[in-house]
Amino acid sequence: MDALIGAHDLDDWAERRDHALLLILYNTGARISEMTALERSQVCFGRKSFVQFTGKGRKERVVPLWTSTARTLQSWFKEVELDKCNVHSPFPAHAAKMLSRDVSITYCRSA
DSSP states (O other), rough: OHHHTTTSSSTSHHHHHHHHHHHHHHHOOHHHHHTTTTOGGGGEEEEEEEEEOOOOGGGGGEEOOOOHHHHHHHHHHHHHHHTTTSSOOOSOOOOGOOTTTTOSSSOOOOO
């Protein structure tokens, strides 16, 4: 897993997004449906950082974040806000849309 996480070229916007996405997936064990529906407001940073998920059957769960994952996500969220992708998803796809199972790996960039 360390090799997969370390394989991203962090000079590239899409790879930084994929890096943060892979970290949160690995840290939380989230389902794809939970990640595609995730909004920034569901991620809380602080002394104890965590993510709130609503999964199958509308079951809610709270998953703590590792310190390294929280730092990476905080940095990523700041970058996405600066890019002004105008989506609530922390992991935007092309044309400022939310990621889905069917979206190819492309990215949103501000003009």
